[in-house]
Amino acid sequence: MPFPALKEAQDHLAAKQKELYDIFTEAGPDLDMDLIKSMSGTSTDKVAEIRARNDELDELGQKVDDLQTVAKAFARSRQDPERTEPGADTGTTTPTRPGETKSLGQLFTESPAYKGIQGQVGPESHLDIELKALFQTTAGWLPETTRTGTVVPFATRPVQVIDLIPGTSTTQAAVVYMEETVFTNTAAETAEGGTYPEAALQLAEQSSPVRKISVWLPITDDQLEDEPQARGYVNNRLPFMLRQRMDGQILVGSGTAPNLRGFLNTPGTQTQAKGSDPVPDAIYKGMVKVRVTGRALPNAAIIHPLDWQDIRLLRTADGIYIWGSPSEAGPERIWGLGVIQSDAGPENTALVGDFANFSELSTRRGVDVQVSNSHADFFINGKQAVRADVRAALVIYRPAAFCTVTGI
Template sequence: MNLKERLKQLQKSMTAIVNGAKAAERDLTDEEMTLLEEKANEAAEIKSKIERSEKSAALVARIGGLKSEEESTDDDPADVPAKSLGAHFVKHLGKRSLKEPGTIHTPEFKAATDTQAVGGHEGAFGPLVTDVDRSFVLPKRERLVVADLLGSGSVSGTAITYPVYGALEGGTGTVGEGGQKPQMHVGDPTWKTDALGEVAGWFKMTDDMAEDLDYVVSEINSTALYDLASKEEAQLLSGDGTGSNLLGIRNRSGVQTLARGEDDSKADILFKAIGRVNTATGFTADALVIHPLDYEELRLNKDGNGQYYGGGYFSGQYGPGGIVVQPPVWGLRTVVTSAVPLGEPVVGAFSAAAKVFRKGGVRVESTNSHEDDFTNDKITVRVRERVGLQVKYPAAFVKVDLSEYQP
């Protein structure tokens, strides 16, 4: 009998003595009290031994888990998720060689299970760690992209069917005792079906390059994945819905448009767009997507004293505070991207009104059986994802025309 079994036996025995006295509605006898005291002392001693034994075992395990510098390895533990798509591919490659014939498949890399941050900023497909390979420095993925603004979901089919809601009619109000309650109604929704689209690309590398797994990781992360996210952003925002293209937010029926008035500055009309979102849908605008040159003009605006409205190049507004390279406009999360046309920024309640759906995650696959790869010592690597866009409240987005007022 081990210590834990003996402790359990003692506890059961003491409980039986106490319950026996209670059942007989009497006090414990002197003999019973002496016996209980002996058993309690033994139980306390056994419990102390158990605690010491467990502490000792934990300490041994802790020391045994420490590796010396010579024993350390760079291999990722099997249960530790990869931090990037490239690392995910190499991790699941295992002992297989990129040179083996046929196509190498790895599990989907699902960014939703990873921390969506890069140096404190959100990224489209999980964190990408800047590294240096033999030929170039990897670009840092620090800025927000349109997908980061939207809600997210997963889908198992090939299309998404959902209702597109119109304006709220009527509403609640004050009512006297026994009075008729006012009606509120959302017009019958229009049901819409959007098929999933695929964003994909491929690149080649030589067998010599493939022998350097760090190079494979850097190519997937910096070249392929960076470009994949950029193409996805363009589709979500400005896709025209023809052929294999998604129907982007800007081209949805029901999206509001707003042009500058005679006395409106560009900053004025952007603020007015915030109000249009609220008055049309009741949602609060949460983001602005703007072309880099439009943002540049706003950022460089100065007041009559020559002070930059967004803060100077050495400090914040009028000296205090630190500098913010891309301060938000009117407090909105601001995405600066060429995926939106020059002079046509979009203000909207992105997280509430739209959602991006992904089927699985980003896939990366490689083969040396494409065309004449095998005889030319080359390997083809492709990355792809299937994505769909749902916009239930088109009126929660406003396309702003920044061009000069035309009477």
């Protein structure tokens, strides 16, 4: 492994997580500080120590995240550059490269369909009208009122989960890969002249299909004449609609065409029930399942905002806040893992896992926009149809590297 510092940091983080878990176990479901014998002092002293340990976990978790980012960048830099030259069609997934791209609004206003309406204006004439009535407010102009240009967006769910998944691109209709389904390690000490033990390996082909998410918007020709506002508004809202839908599909997509298959509906994803455990204990047990059964290192937790509220407000039996007093901002991490508060998934269910190494969002085609007045009676009614779509595949390479925590 080219980064021993990453392995050392991960081991240190796991050890500190276990220490804090043992303290919560001593406190019991009611978080009774008097039951904790591994620490001395009053309840206030013990809560302060728990907060200090949690702060230490936050720092260690961030350090592991940073080292993983460096390790991935190093690994990508070692790839053969000929495999990802612009325009090369390799038939496999390749990392997405940042570059100069035109915005959706620019593509829209530069399209032939939009430009074509500029000259489609009927004959004009200018008439000199003599004013016979008294020129006053009721017969003339009302006082001018100028809009600020601010558009207050509709209250809707933000996009949060997509940015957690590593992104690549593909030129195929599906992402096909090989999964090792049998690994029998019979390696053993062998005497001189002895028979070598026979091992077994077996692979199976797996596939994640590319799915399309789409949306369209009717706009009048008159509205399109206000080019700056039309460009900015469409540029912001249509891509957001596509990303918001995909954000939810990543978590709860059923997998039945044309849906993506989300984490919560992927066979093989592990489950940990809360039962009588405190919520932090249940989440920690889910993390342990990811480590032991999934052989992975969890790097994030997705929790519904209402569930995170309950965690943030946890108090000891004598009323002391575990995650910090109301006067403090409080950490957005638990057991050192970054917390993504998302209501795209169901309440009372959290998801922990190794998103960095065992999931991928592979884009077949980014947001594509087309404009036409050929829809229905749009031509004779002076309307344009703007449609946008994106095609992508969600790949979950090792379902056991993820665990849902239910009943929280």
